[in-house]
Amino acid sequence: ISAGRARLEKLQSATSDQLLRSEIVQRLETADLILKTPLSAPGLALLHRIEQTDRPVPSAFGSERRPTLVVAILIGLNLVMFIVEVKFGGSTNPLTLRRLGAMEPWAIRYGGEYWRMVTALFLHFGPLHLIFNLYALFVIGPGLERIIGSVRFALYYLLSGLGSSIGVFLLRLSDLSRPEQLVGASGCVMGIVGAWAGYLLRHRREPFAGRRLKNIVLIIAIQTAFDLSTPQISMAAHLSGLATGVVLGLLVSPRGKRDGVME
DSSP states (O other): OHHHHHHHHHHHHHOOOHHHHHHHHHHHHHHHHHHHSOOOHHHHHHHHHHHHHHSOOOBTTBSOOSOOHHHHHHHHHHHHHHHHHHHTTOTTOHHHHHHHTOBOHHHHHHHOOTTHHHHGGGOOSSHHHHHHHHHHHHHHHHHHHHHHOHHHHHHHHHHHHHHHHHHHHHHHHTTSOOOSSBOOSHHHHHHHHHHHHHHHHHTTTSTTHHHHHHHHHHHHHHHHHHHHHOTTSOHHHHHHHHHHHHHHHHHOOOTTEETTEEO
16 A cells, blocks of 8 residues: 555656546545554454465474574584594594493482483584484574574473483383483484474464474474384483473463563
């Protein structure tokens, strides 16, 4: 309406035809009336659907593929720790990983070294392990961080990793899982996947929520199949991190909102 009004006003000032000028005045008055008339509830609903239809479809986990602040920091920390691993004896050397803080259930139980539950999250067994986790974080992390904010994203990442470590530890004490040494950010990454799932379940009426939730389910199915076919991968760590993330995701509202009320 604004663009059409501007064109009519320009034509009105350019023409000397009185009949045309009179017609333009009438049309401008009609436009003013339309702008001042509030939309009905059905009209607002229709306008909202049109806006959502016209909105460009984002990628699976966000419209941008640039790392956000916390995602960039986490990627940087993992890269730095991997360089440290290489410098101190190699990223596949069990003794090096142990010295740098790999998670070892018996060291935690009998040595009280609970800090290993956190330090292990920043170590990786070989470059492929590192690349896979960092690429996954780069793809799925920024979209969630933009929605819930950097502080909560960082907290959820660490809590998911800690939940993953605790889950593995408890399962090892129950003889349901048998890892002797565990490293990697996989539990954290699966926690972010879980947080996405929980968030989308709670806010399933948001645009593209259904599409993103289907992508989440596909990722979980692929990861589960990979875990079952690869004995070296800790399925317990992944599932524990995923479960922690789902719980956190169900609790979270978008940044700046609390149950639909803006802060």
